Amino acid sequence: MNDPLPRIDAPLTPDGLEAVLREVGRRRYHDRHPFHRRLHGGGCTRAEVQAWALNRYLYQAAIPRKDATILARMEDPALRRAWRQRIIDHDGEAEGEGGIARWLHLTDALGLNRALVVSGRAALPATHFAVEAYVQFCATRPLLDAIASSLTELFSPRVIGERVSGMLAHYDFVDDRALAYFTARPPQAERDVIFALDHVRRHATTVETQRAVVEALIFKTGVLWAQLDALWHGYVTGQLPPGAWTPDDEGVWT
Numbered sequence: 001m002n003d004p005l006p007r008i009d010a011p012l013t014p015d016g017l018e019a020v021l022r023e024v025g026r027r028r029y030h031d032r033h034p035f036h037r038r039l040h041g042g043g044c045t046r047a048e049v050q051a052w053a054l055n056r057y058l059y060q061a062a063i064p065r066k067d068a069t070i071l072a073r074m075e076d077p078a079l080r081r082a083w084r085q086r087i088i089d090h091d092g093e094a095e096g097e098g099g100i101a102r103w104l105h106l107t108d109a110l111g112l113n114r115a116l117v118v119s120g121r122a123a124l125p126a127t128h129f130a131v132e133a134y135v136q137f138c139a140t141r142p143l144l145d146a147i148a149s150s151l152t153e154l155f156s157p158r159v160i161g162e163r164v165s166g167m168l169a170h171y172d173f174v175d176d177r178a179l180a181y182f183t184a185r186p187p188q189a190e191r192d193v194i195f196a197l198d199h200v201r202r203h204a205t206t207v208e209t210q211r212a213v214v215e216a217l218i219f220k221t222g223v224l225w226a227q228l229d230a231l232w233h234g235y236v237t238g239q240l241p242p243g244a245w246t247p248d249d250e251g252v253w254t
């Protein structure tokens, strides 16, 4: 292994645990992935940006499902009150509102067929597997691990900032309106992560639970990384799985 993390052999202080969690992000978060460097640096073709948005829709659409499984397992009303806001952020209070709807503004602006995007039929197999693995993880692992797996959001404001400035600078087919999802997201992510980090700091106090929350965060960085690996393999290297989206698909689907 080229980057072993410090082993936890005795219980860490909350600050010590947070430092290990932040180190996981520093080493493994998807801002380091070559596909993101390409996307943010202007190296993607329009088709690659379209493929990224179409695939990433599945992640966005799965987030409230995974938060609903977490909510269903929370026995404390105070925890549920805090967590339920995440579902509202993504689904909105009414048709056309919320993060999923805003993501569809992006796919619309990129000229993608909405019905095709929403169906998930043209997404890469690995996107489906990665996203469903995240939902299953949160449905089946201890609640503390499920909460800890959301902590990749500690690192998302940085990657979102790079994305917005990079995409606006480099792609003439993208504008502020198309990227509205990303303007709305960072304050929500910050609020969510303050809550989740505080919870993990207070409840992961033994060696066993501390190791488990670190593993949960590592797992989640893998969920994000695998999606970008699949995009690179399919669209940059050109090894497209059967049935995956190509620019020729537009107009074929209704």
Ligand SMILES: O=C(O)c1cc(C(=O)O)c2c(n1)C(=O)C(=O)c1cc(C(=O)O)[nH]c1-2
Residues within 6 Å of the ligand: 063, 099, 149, 150, 151, 152, 153, 155, 156, 159, 160, 185, 224
């Ligand atoms: O653009 C990004 O790089 C990025 C990363 C992440 C993340 O780190 O999991 C999320 C999001 N965006 C996001 O928009 C989002 O709603 C979200 C929810 C969650 C989660 O695990 O509950 N992560 C993320």
